[in-house]
Amino acid sequence: MDTQLIGIGFIYLLTILLAIPLGKYIARVYRGEHTMLDPALNPVEKLVYKICRITPGREMNWKQHLGALLTINMMWFVWGMVLLVTQKGWFWNPAEIANMSPDLAFNTVISFVVNCNLQHYSGESSLTYWSQLGFITFMQFVSAGTGMAACAVIFRAIKTKQSEKLGNFYRLFVRSCVHILLPLAIVVGSLLALNGSPVTWEGYDTITTLEGHQQTVAKGPAAAEIAIKQLGTNGGGFFGANSSVPFENPNYITNIAETMSLILIPMGMVFAFGYYTEKRKLAWIFFAVMTVGYLALTTLAVYGEMEGNPAIAQMGVSQELGSMEGTETRFGPAASALWATATTSTSNGSVNSMHDSLMPLGGMATLTGMFINANYGGVGVGFINFYVFVIVAIFIAGLMVGRTPEFLGKKVEAKEMKIATIVVLLHPAVILVGTAISAWLITHNPDWGWLNNAGFHGFSEMLYEFSSATANNGSGFEGLGDNTPWWNIATGVALLLGRYVPIIGPIAIAGLLANKQFIPETAGTLKADTATFGVVLFAVIVVIAALAFLPALVLGPIGEYFMLY
Amino acid sequence: MKNELLKSFLLSVVLLGLFAFGYPFLIKGVAMLGTSHNGEGEVIKVNDQVVGYExxxxxxxxxxxxxxxxxxxxxxxxxxxxxxxxxxxxxxxxxxxxxxxxxxxxxxxxxxxxxxxxxxxxxxxxxxxxxxxxxxxxxxxxxxxxxxxxxxxxxxxxxxxxxxxxxxxxxxxxxxxxxxxxxxxxxxx
Known part of the structure; x- marks a missing residue:
């Protein structure tokens, strides 16, 4: 069998094997039970509480949770704006990088605060090392921690029988950062450093190559940032071309570790849900639904990339190696395609090949991953998005069999459904309206010259950008000339809507449900932990993603596919 | 509210110290102990002349x-x-x-x-x-x-x-x- 296929099968299966114990560990962390790492990490956690005057035992209701979450997010926004527009004057700037323009800084700061990491700049030439660590790396930890804390609030709300009290936000947030993200980042960061990824505060190095050219090599404290970028579904790379750059992803070993890091915590959160709420069978149903969706998209992408480009085959060049434009030899097309669907399904957005050069099937798979945004999904927020689909599916299933829709002993009523509908419909609305306005603007002002590709593919570039921003993904069809005021501001707004509405809505739903009276299970209860419900849930996801986005896909990758073949 | 602002501020400062200084320095330490190039990137030399990065x-x-x-x-x-x-x-x-x-x-x-x-x-x-x-x-x-x-x-x-x-x-x-x-x-x- 093809070693490339064995390679990606190995990566995927190993991730599942690790995600199960990780899920157990995460559940223990949120429940406050003893874990193996406590002796090392508890002192750090306690010190943080002491300095910050936090009482971790103080219970909050869902509104207080959201208040704390939004307040601290706002603080990070201010910090980011201050740092990036004045970065030249701070320390750790050996390459003498200039200050960032305000509109680019606005986009960058929002994008990192919301855990998206859309990058309209190139790291090695636009950020100082202090900006890379003091804002980018910092945000990659804390924005991931924010999403995980929000998810933990929902776990708690689902588990609780009838109460307003849903734990302490600061405690859930600090424990996410210190007990989950930090130890994993140390492991992955060390592995990267040992495989040759640089960790240095020296500036550019200029060498003379064997053939006599001058080559300027950008370096930096990269290994540290890359680890958390992968783990926290952040995706914002140290260098412009992200994990395709050898310093970010030196070899196949690091590629295994980085690909696994993309989906490890998102998968782990699903199992954590099962352990935390003691609904392990339901967690497996959720996992199965996500996996069917994920594997379908991955199969499409891998097949498309390994087949190669028929247009080049027509010129007489064999496509035995697969599609190699934008692809690194050390990874090959299969591992690039696996990464492409993993990074778009999880809202990570880092890349190890150029998505703009994906074949149409790969382009369609990556776009669809972002449309659904819950096949494992972002750390914490992926499960939250999935929870909204669950609520909708419960409601529809209830209507179908003529029963009151109930989820785990709580009645789902009009108020919750209104919120769920808004959250579910907002996603396609922002993406499609944004893309439509952009398409109108560029057809009426062709001299603005955003597009790097003609025809269907040019449309895909714009569709991809809005999907990436709204899904808080951060990858791009990077040919798009996106560092312009329109793209910086429009996607900035999409980023905000795409982050906070899907956090606020589900927490509100969970909070409302938690405070309702618990109804014990009877023979008439619609059971969620069955294969039948899994099928309904999958169908709901397909219908919402497919019906809303199919016309756009036809104008983009599907049209391109039929032109090419 | 003022109390929450102060908490958020302090928490941000403390975590900034942990993640922007403590964590990267730790990874630097790993690179210094575990690689021959101290995390500077491995170079290839010909006759003691650097001709490129590995x-x-x-x-x-x-x-x-x-x-x-x-x-x-x-x-x-x-x-x-x-x-x-x-x-x-x-x-x-x-x-x-x-x-x-x-x-x-x-x-x-x-x-x-x-x-x-x-x-x-x-x-x-x-x-x-x-x-x-x-x-x-x-x-x-x-x-x-x-x-x-x-x-x-x-x-x-x-x-x-x-x-x-x-x-x-x-x-x-x-x-x-x-x-x-x-x-x-x-x-x-």
Whole structure:
């Protein structure tokens, strides 16, 4: 069998094997039970509480949770704006990088605060090392921690029988950062450093190559940032071309570790849900639904990339190696395609090949991953998005069999459904309206010259950008000339809507449900932990993603596919 | 509210210290203990002269060396072409690459060209190419350097790297800079 296929099968299966114990560990962390790492990490956690005057035992209701979450997010926004527009004057700037323009800084700061990491700049030439660590790396930890804390609030709300009290936000947030993200980042960061990824505060190095050219090599404290970028579904790379750059992803070993890091915590959160709420069978149903969706998209992408480009085959060049434009030899097309669907399904957005050069099937798979945004999904927020689909599916299933829709002993009523509908419909609305306005603007002002590709593919570039921003993904069809005021501001707004509405809505739903009276299970209860419900849930996801986005896909990758073949 | 603001502020400052200083310094420590290059990036030397970084690919375009994949190999401004598979400008570029390879290597035909030699990598810094990419350049290098094709074929074969542990990942590839350094050594013997 093809070693490339064995390679990606190995990566995927190993991730599942690790995600199960990780899920157990995460559940223990949120429940406050003893874990193996406590002796090392508890002192750090306690010190943080002491300095910050936090009482971790103080219970909050869902509104207080959201208040704390939004307040601290706002603080990070201010910090980011201050740092990036004045970065030249701070320390750790050996390459003498200039200050960032305000509109680019606005986009960058929002994008990192919301855990998206859309990058309209190139790291090695636009950020100082202090900006890379003091804002980018910092945000990659804390924005991931924010999403995980929000998810933990929902776990708690689902588990609780009838109460307003849903734990302490600061405690859930600090424990996410210190007990989950930090130890994993140390492991992955060390592995990267040992495989040759640089960790240095020296500036550019200029060498003379064997053939006599001058080559300027950008370096930096990269290994540290890359680890958390992968783990926290952040995706914002140290260098412009992200994990395709050898310093970010030196070899196949690091590629295994980085690909696994993309989906490890998102998968782990699903199992954590099962352990935390003691609904392990339901967690497996959720996992199965996500996996069917994920594997379908991955199969499409891998097949498309390994087949190669028929247009080049027509010129007489064999496509035995697969599609190699934008692809690194050390990874090959299969591992690039696996990464492409993993990074778009999880809202990570880092890349190890150029998505703009994906074949149409790969382009369609990556776009669809972002449309659904819950096949494992972002750390914490992926499960939250999935929870909204669950609520909708419960409601529809209830209507179908003529029963009151109930989820785990709580009645789902009009108020919750209104919120769920808004959250579910907002996603396609922002993406499609944004893309439509952009398409109108560029057809009426062709001299603005955003597009790097003609025809269907040019449309895909714009569709991809809005999907990436709204899904808080951060990858791009990077040919798009996106560092312009329109793209910086429009996607900035999409980023905000795409982050906070899907956090606020589900927490509100969970909070409302938690405070309702618990109804014990009877023979008439619609059971969620069955294969039948899994099928309904999958169908709901397909219908919402497919019906809303199919016309756009036809104008983009599907049209391109039929032109090419 | 004021209380929450103060908490948020303090928490941000403390975590900034942990994640922007403590954590990266720890990884630096690992690099200093566990690598020979202290986390500065491993370099390759010839006669005590640095000729490149182990991980970073280089541009080779002359007749005397095995040419690398197309690209500018700018290690301070990474990125790919970002061209879709059927963009007309892109396909014209590919055709130009085919033509110039055939002009530079008159002894081969189109069928001998592997696709990695007419497409650019994502990082623009790919240090590898496929073994076929090396084989198709042997007749030219043999003439320029006056080394027999058999010896060059043996040289290339000695530099082919297999999949990880023999079964994981892409089949075969060659580190271009190391191959060219070995080529110079072979020539000097």
């Amino acid at each position: 991980l970073i690919g280089q541009r080779f375009t002359s007749d005397r060396y095995f040419n690398s994949r197309p690209g500018g190999y700018d290690a301070a401004g990474t990125g790919g072409s970002n061209k879709g598979p059927m963009d007309p400008d892109y396909l014209e570029t590919v055709q130009t690459r085919i033509d110039s390879i055939l002009a530079q290597n008159p002894d081969i035909t189109k069928e001998d060209i592997p696709t990695d030699m007419v497409t650019a990598s994502g990082s623009d810094l790919d240090r590898h190419f496929s073994p076929q990419a090396a084989y198709m350049q042997i007749p030219r290098i043999s003439k320029v350097r006056d080394i027999s094709e058999d010896r060059l074929r043996e040289l290339v074969n000695n530099h082919v790297e297999g999949p990880l542990l023999g079964f994981l990942g892409p089949n075969e590839r060659v580190h271009v800079l190391r191959l060219n350094i070995a080529l110079d050594e072979l020539d000097n013997q």
